[in-house]
Amino acid sequence: MMTMKERIQELRAKQAELHQGGGPKRIEKQHEAGKLTARERIDELVDVDSFHELLLFAEHRATLFGMDGRHFPAEAVVTGTATIDGRPIHVASHDFTVAGGSAGEVHCDKIVEMMKSALRTGTPFVLFNDSAGARVQEGIDSLAAYGRIFYHNTLLSGVIPQISLICGPCAGGAVYSPALTDFIIQTRQARMFITGPDVIKQVTGEDISMERLGGPDAHMRHSGVCHFVADDDYDAVQICKRLLSFLPANNLEGPPRAPFEETIDLDEALNTILPEDLKKPYDMKDIILRVIDNADFLEVHREFAQNIIVGFARIMGRSVGIIGNQPKFMAGCVDINCSDKAARFIRFCNAFNIPLVTFVDVPGFLPGVQQEYGGIIRHGAKMLFAYSQCTVPKLTVIVRKAYGGAYLAMCAKDLGADRVAAWPSAEVAVMGAEGAASIVFRREIDEAEDPEAKRRELIEHYRTTFATPYMAAARRLVDDVIEPAATRLFLAQALEATHAKRETRPSKKHGNIPL
Numbered sequence: 001m002m003t004m005k006e007r008i009q010e011l012r013a014k015q016a017e018l019h020q021g022g023g024p025k026r027i028e029k030q031h032e033a034g035k036l037t038a039r040e041r042i043d044e045l046v047d048v049d050s051f052h053e054l055l056l057f058a059e060h061r062a063t064l065f066g067m068d069g070r071h072f073p074a075e076a077v078v079t080g081t082a083t084i085d086g087r088p089i090h091v092a093s094h095d096f097t098v099a100g101g102s103a104g105e106v107h108c109d110k111i112v113e114m115m116k117s118a119l120r121t122g123t124p125f126v127l128f129n130d131s132a133g134a135r136v137q138e139g140i141d142s143l144a145a146y147g148r149i150f151y152h153n154t155l156l157s158g159v160i161p162q163i164s165l166i167c168g169p170c171a172g173g174a175v176y177s178p179a180l181t182d183f184i185i186q187t188r189q190a191r192m193f194i195t196g197p198d199v200i201k202q203v204t205g206e207d208i209s210m211e212r213l214g215g216p217d218a219h220m221r222h223s224g225v226c227h228f229v230a231d232d233d234y235d236a237v238q239i240c241k242r243l244l245s246f247l248p249a250n251n252l253e254g255p256p257r258a259p260f261e262e263t264i265d266l267d268e269a270l271n272t273i274l275p276e277d278l279k280k281p282y283d284m285k286d287i288i289l290r291v292i293d294n295a296d297f298l299e300v301h302r303e304f305a306q307n308i309i310v311g312f313a314r315i316m317g318r319s320v321g322i323i324g325n326q327p328k329f330m331a332g333c334v335d336i337n338c339s340d341k342a343a344r345f346i347r348f349c350n351a352f353n354i355p356l357v358t359f360v361d362v363p364g365f366l367p368g369v370q371q372e373y374g375g376i377i378r379h380g381a382k383m384l385f386a387y388s389q390c391t392v393p394k395l396t397v398i399v400r401k402a403y404g405g406a407y408l409a410m411c412a413k414d415l416g417a418d419r420v421a422a423w424p425s426a427e428v429a430v431m432g433a434e435g436a437a438s439i440v441f442r443r444e445i446d447e448a449e450d451p452e453a454k455r456r457e458l459i460e461h462y463r464t465t466f467a468t469p470y471m472a473a474a475r476r477l478v479d480d481v482i483e484p485a486a487t488r489l490f491l492a493q494a495l496e497a498t499h500a501k502r503e504t505r506p507s508k509k510h511g512n513i514p515l
Helices: 004-019 024-032 038-045 105-121 140-156 172-180 197-204 210-214 216-222 233-245 268-272 284-291 336-351 369-374 376-389 404-409 433-440 442-447 451-465 469-474 484-498
Strands: 052-054 077-084 087-094 125-129 162-166 169-171 183-187 191-193 228-230 298-300 308-315 318-325 356-362 394-403 419-422 427-429
Touching: 038 077, 038 087, 038 125, 038 233, 077 105, 087 105, 105 125, 105 140, 125 172, 140 172, 162 172, 162 233, 169 172, 172 191, 183 216, 183 233, 191 210, 197 210, 210 216, 216 228, 228 233, 268 284, 268 484, 284 308, 284 318, 284 356, 284 484, 308 336, 308 356, 308 484, 318 336, 336 356, 336 376, 356 404, 369 376, 376 404, 394 404, 394 484, 419 469, 419 484, 427 433, 427 469, 433 442, 433 451, 442 451
Parallel strands: 087 125, 125 162, 162 183, 169 191, 183 228, 318 356, 356 394, 394 419, 394 427
Antiparallel strands: 052 077, 077 087, 298 308, 308 318
16 A cells, blocks of 8 residues: 555646646747746736646546547646735636647536636636637537536626636637627737638638738727737736726625825816817827826727727726727717627626716717618617616716717716716707707708808807707706816716615616617
């Protein structure tokens, strides 16, 4: 019989072998590709010595197609618990050095075990994706196991934050797990697609590279699939840590409050930040950065639907979700992609108790045949649905234009905004003064001796009557008209007054969001 000392030596030898993954040559190849190994990624992400690996000794039980007797260390995925800045998380990391990180039945079940544990303990779940896809030799067993991951992604949704880091290949059905999580961070070394270039060329005749089809630029600028683009694994880890710092551990907690300066000075620079010409564009981010704590803004979907800005910031140490029209792009009009981008972000913040701050400068929904054919009606309705359904504190600042249905879609008072402030430059109206005057005063203009002069006169009359913040304030659609310099003070006071807000909705399984 072996002594305890010998058994311990055997255990240590097995652990050392398993920790080597695919071995030195494959680890070297991974590094040459500009990628870290599965365990190196986890070590970069979590607090020093906090990672507790679980299910290290798990092994597949497949016997067909040459699998009998084949050994895959840790089943090609590293799983366990750890802390980030002292806060617990659950983590899984595909090991590309072992069988290309291919996902078999036990591989997937290891991930599912971490997801179940994360759900039970109310801790965020982080998954590093670097896999060749389903393990074909295991057939439908691997396919069914993927289904279990997808199922648990939906169980975790809205309960704990889920973050996917795409650090290598992610193809076929494997892409749907990241798509079901809250945020996707894709590195420059990673590729995501349902079908690869070879299959596309065979089926459709289209010739495209892997980079153009599934690289980070494709998914940031065109598809909107990824939320952040990282230069490499190190950068992806930093983005993930920064993102988690704004979020609560689960839906029953509030976000962590960071240290903050208690005094708020008026920012006189905001009083002159807008161009005098109302038609001239400017950068809404210049306003956002002056209002939030330390100009610390984590923008989400930065290069997708750039006519709207979404992201995380803090005001007096409190995490907030920021939404703002961007006049630099398409004049800040609301279109199909921007509606989808904003609605999903709003729903995430609502699920995790993060107050929303909305900056409004919107001339309307984007007109055009392709927008109508593409379904701007149903896509735009998503924003109306998301804001209306939202029960967290909702603060709105009308900076300049707030026209028509798009004004409502940007969290107007009647969509449940708790506080609405307007700058003196705000124009709250059904439409712009030029268009409205041409409709309302058509007869007077046509019958005038000088129609153009009369038109200009009546445009100004309409603007001073309706296109001001004071008419909206008189109708209690605006709570206060403020100096731009006082915007941060207004938001800080409003957050303090509403942070404990409680609001219920009619009992139901869930609403039916527009397609």
